[in-house]
Amino acid sequence: MTWLFVAVLFTVATLFYVFYIPGRLFLGPEKTRAGYLRERKDAVYENLRDLNFEYQAGKVPEVDYQQMKSSLQDEAAAILAEIARLENNPSSQKGFRS
Amino acid sequence: MAELGSFTLLLALALSVYSFLAGLIALSFQKQKLATQPTSSKAPNLVPQSSGFGSLLRQSSERLSETARRAGIASFGAVLLASIILVVCAFQDNFSIAYIFHHSNRDLPGPYKFAVLWSGQEGSLLFWSLLLTGYAFVLRLRYKTDPRLFAYASVALAGVQIFFLSLLNFAAHPFAIMQGNLPADGSGLNPLLQYPEMVIHPPMLYLGYVGFTVPFAFALGALITKYPGEKWIHITRRWTMVTWGFLTCGIFLGAHWAYSVLGWGGYWGWDPVENASLMPWLTGTAFLHSVMMQEKRGMLKVWNMWLVFATFWLAILGTFLTRSGIISSVHAFAQSSIGDWFAWFLVLTLVVFLFFFVKNRKHLVSEHKLESLASRESSFLFNNLLFVLLCFTVLWGTWFPKISELVQGNKVTVGAPFYNRVAIPVALLLLILTAVGPLLAWRKTSLESLKRNFLWPTIGAVIVAIFLMITPESWGSVFGLKPWHDISYFYSLMAISLSVLVILTVASEFYRGGKVISKHTGQGTFASMVQLTHRNTRRYGGYIVHFGVVVVIIGLAGAAFNQDQEKEMGYGDRMSIGPYTLLCRSYTEDESPNYFSQWAMIDVFKNGKAIGSMTPVRRFYKASQQTSTIPDIRSTLNEDLYLVFEGVNQDNGHPIIKAHLNALVMWIWMGVWIMLIGTGLALVPNAQAPARAPVTARLERAQPAPVVTGD
């Protein structure tokens, strides 16, 4: 009959753990357009750094480098501009799931 | 004990059901609520303490979600307890439990009693559930990375948990009690499984199979929530890499086990069960590559979604194949009804995924454009095509006997010759891409850039190929390779020279990168390369994995040069194979509590010089009444000498010895170690470049509440 005792004890402990939630819950940051853009910016920055690195390593010829750099910088600039606008004008910033 | 085991399994099922339902209800409430209220806060928001019905509803749905998460965590505890009970029962020789009776016996050594947990149908399903709830446990503990996405992933995982735990409770109960008289001793563990690697091979393989549920759960969550951006890919990346590492390790442990235990001299037989493990590995590998497209360029969103799903689905399909008996295989489990369960589960997951995919597919449209066919992007596309094609070929070959039976009324065998013919050319194309891909630039690559990056590696590879062709054959295995003699020699030469090409391109990546670092920091070349790896662990860890892969490929290419001989050997009899001469010194018999054994002692000479002796063994296990052979293997970089005690001539008692000379096998095992080291390195977090630190710090300050990257 010890097994019954262990079973009851284990069940009670489990139920206590599951349903007894003291304190406040952690819900994390809400995802916004600006947050998403920052992720995008990080990705584009990463690509730019990679490109710079590969150029310095001698893998990319000058012409290709300049062309790709400027297209990546355009992309980054557009994202940065939008982030700046959203931060200056919070009313236009809507939640993603709205 | 058995009762407690059964109870904990039932409790685990109840907790999973609760976790699933409560999580689902909470999330659907939150979704409705979000649909009516725009949210604007960026800071971590804690439950607001305001009043009002809406807020009450919000609070209770969040509390409900939290109980769901905790129930999921607790389900791990319950399954863990059940597993511990089963193992304890195995150690106590509790043969009243049918599973223990069928898979253990009193004289079984300790570690194998532990392995009883995964050596049969019911136990291995329990073990599978343990790993699944274990992965889910870790995921649920790390929910702070992105609570909402993790809540969805947790619900998806709870759904999968319900399936496996229902299976355990209602179809394959590991704690079922023996009917009738209690037997005195169990019927023992299959002797083939009584080998040290067998204790770790299944856990590794299962960790790999089960682990792909996690990326799938995240993908499903991202699809359902229309998750903005590629962050979820970033979060799943490490999970996928860890899982991939386990699966790789599991597959090769299996191959090594087959090589050192089954005694047929090979390591891969294209058996359906082996194929089943290869398929998710192939799609998983494709996924590991294509995620880069999504992370860096926001492309291939739909494709990645499907790839994650396919990987998960194929892992389950593999289990289905192994356990349903639908396709005949040497190491399938006993035929049973659980095949139907798996079939329905496969259909169900497909339907659920398809439903959400069709519903939310518009969200997956990518924005970026591509400049040229000669670019890293398209090399990834071809890479993915070839991986998926390989996977398809394996799947096709595995199912073809069934298809043939349906169409022309008779089964056919689809064995090694089929795969060699179809898969090797595809694998060679893939090898070319392994060399070319990393050197192509993103967006577009000019001819000038191609020339700059490929000239020297290509010249190197051609030199090696010529060298292999003109060297004398007497140097052994791959030397003096004449590709026009046989197609397999041609494939080997291609594989080896392409491998050299990959090695040279990888080396040039390290060298060039190291030089840049060295220019900035003034460190030596080697220190710079170490630093380079540390700064971008994924890329350079990945290169090391590529290096490991080609070392494995070189090992596989050696198979074209294998030889074998078989001979009955009395005292003083000789046999020669390649440069080796074998001399039978003695043969005898032995007995231990678990088995009888017969073995021969063979002196080995290489080019006339004595280099040692070898003892191939054959065992007869008492409990299971089965025999197994334990080959003796003498490994060198060039070749393995592999001796098998095949049997005994009944008339004169002389042992029959089979000798295999297997070229380059050691390279395979070395390559796997390199692959695993590379995977480990890729998991290490990146070190920041010192020069950029102030800039990064400034940026961090400028951004409110950066998201925790706890992947």
Add this chain to the structure above:
Amino acid sequence: MLILCAVIFLIAGASDPASRFSDIGHHMMCICGCNQILLECNHVGCPASDGMRGELMAAVNRGDSDSLVEQAFVQKYGPTVLAAPTGKGFDRVAYIIPVIALILGFGLIVMVVRAWRNRPAPAIAGGLPPIRASELDQFREQARRETEL
């Protein structure tokens, strides 16, 4: 490479009996149920493989052609004795389908890449007034500064 493969297929081909035995033997299965290639079947006391090897050796020594040997084996043991589908009848489908899949896949990639090249530049600012060129230059400069090595 494919052409080279084909050429080698044509000119290759073992001729002496021992290598022919090994060649054919590696394309057949042991029929005892062990699912192993005939010449790799190693389990002790196999009821089938020894006899089969003997028959194969005899056939090769008689000088029977490969296809004749295979036919004889198929007649005696059924089609599953061959380790891979033949190149005849429905069996051919086994080889054709992967090739078709490869061709379709290549075609698909070429189409996808073409579609991507013709894609319009991504729209960035959603519902916000257009960004001035001078402002963009400033941000380009910022991006350049922040990604310098």
